[in-house]
Amino acid sequence: SYNAVTEGTGVGVLGDTKKLNTYYSSGTYYLYDTTKAMTGVIETRTAKNLSSLPGSYSVDPDDNFNATNQRADVDAHYYAGVVYDYYKNTFNRNSFDNKGATITSTVHYGRNYNNAFWNGSQMVYGDGDGTTFTSLSGSLDVVGHEITHAVTERTAGLEYQGQSGALNESISDTFAMFMDQKNFLIGEDVYTPKIAGDALRSLSNPTQYGQPENMSGYVNTTSDNGGVHTNSGIPNKAAYNTIQSIGYDAAQKIYYRALTVYLSPKSNFSAARAAMLASAADLYGTGSTQYNGVASAWTKVGVN
Numbered sequence: 001s002y003n004a005v006t007e008g009t010g011v012g013v014l015g016d017t018k019k020l021n022t023y024y025s026s027g028t029y030y031l032y033d034t035t036k037a038m039t040g041v042i043e044t045r046t047a048k049n050l051s052s053l054p055g056s057y058s059v060d061p062d063d064n065f066n067a068t069n070q071r072a073d074v075d076a077h078y079y080a081g082v083v084y085d086y087y088k089n090t091f092n093r094n095s096f097d098n099k100g101a102t103i104t105s106t107v108h109y110g111r112n113y114n115n116a117f118w119n120g121s122q123m124v125y126g127d128g129d130g131t132t133f134t135s136l137s138g139s140l141d142v143v144g145h146e147i148t149h150a151v152t153e154r155t156a157g158l159e160y161q162g163q164s165g166a167l168n169e170s171i172s173d174t175f176a177m178f179m180d181q182k183n184f185l186i187g188e189d190v191y192t193p194k195i196a197g198d199a200l201r202s203l204s205n206p207t208q209y210g211q212p213e214n215m216s217g218y219v220n221t222t223s224d225n226g227g228v229h230t231n232s233g234i235p236n237k238a239a240y241n242t243i244q245s246i247g248y249d250a251a252q253k254i255y256y257r258a259l260t261v262y263l264s265p266k267s268n269f270s271a272a273r274a275a276m277l278a279s280a281a282d283l284y285g286t287g288s289t290q291y292n293g294v295a296s297a298w299t300k301v302g303v304n
């Protein structure tokens with residue numbers, strides 16, 4: 001038997017067929033992508049509905065990953081590649097650590113688990129309960145959100161609590177928007193599979209899904225690490241305002257520079273505004289259209 005880099009096919013969570021970068025070894029095909037300019041690889045595993053990580057490799061005998069119970073594996077693997085390519089092609093960032101670290105994803109975590117997370121070492125996706133969520137790896141929004149937590153952890157290190165935590169959450173939602181550029185909704189592809197037209201969050205209209213969109217609506221709470229998934233609506237709206245005024249490309253360059261140069265673990269919303277302005281000044285000059293667009297984007301959400 002021999003080893004080989006192979007190209008397989010798979011069917012994703014929404015029933016869509018896609019090409020996969022796979023690996024053949026000793027009669028088995030693996031969701032193991034060695035084609036990126038990394039030192040590591042992109043590898044996808046399954047927890048088989050238990051909760052021990054990282055679980056076992058997702059494998060197939062004929063390189064066609066088309067079984068129903070492989071759909072989450074297919075999308076976790078495919079979208080991880082899309083997110084890797086986004087950071088490499090847009091910012092020349094080589095994986096989340098900028099040193100080519102292996103990207104490990106585990107799907108089928110737990111039972112009816114309605115969430116996905118980065119655990120400090122890897123991504124973890126639940127299958128959802130089929131009512132609140134379907135398999136969460138089925139959306140680029142989710143995969144982009146989770147890998148961006150890893151980028152944030154290795155750069156600004158925003159503490160996952162209170163305003164810095166809500167900013168951390170917002171950075172993950174915002175880069176998911178930059179990667180997709182399809183709409184300003186978060187999670188619409190996997191949220192409430194029996195209900196069409198809704199989403200988990202909206203950057204253009206946070207209040208539609210119960211989030212504040214202005215500092216005046218900041219929620220002081222002890223739950224959810226100080227309401228990080230609620231108060232993220234405020235910087236999310238600022239990000240929407242920024243994209244609307246200066247476009248996706250300038251916005252993503254400003255956000256990436258802010259994340260990698262200016263933001264730090266305890267940065268709050270006001271520090272985020274300052275970081276974005278400093279980045280806009282560096283890239284486009286103070287008083288530039290971009291600079292002024294950023295300033296008004298944050299003023300409109302009550303952050304000065």
Ligand SMILES: CCCCC[C@H](S)C(=O)N[C@@H](Cc1ccccc1)C(=O)N[C@@H](C)C(=O)O
Binds near residue numbers: 118136142145149187
């Ligand atoms: C250990 C549980 C807490 C971790 C929360 C992770 S980082 C998170 O924010 N997950 C996203 C998943 C997601 C992302 C984009 C689109 C849809 C769903 C999230 O928003 N989780 C919600 C459901 C939450 O935890 O309230």
Ligand SMILES: [Ca+2]
Binds near residue numbers: 141180182183184187
């Ligand atoms: Ca979306």
Ligand SMILES: [Ca+2]
Binds near residue numbers: 195196198
């Ligand atoms: Ca829905």
Ligand SMILES: [Zn+2]
Binds near residue numbers: 145149169172
């Ligand atoms: Zn998150």
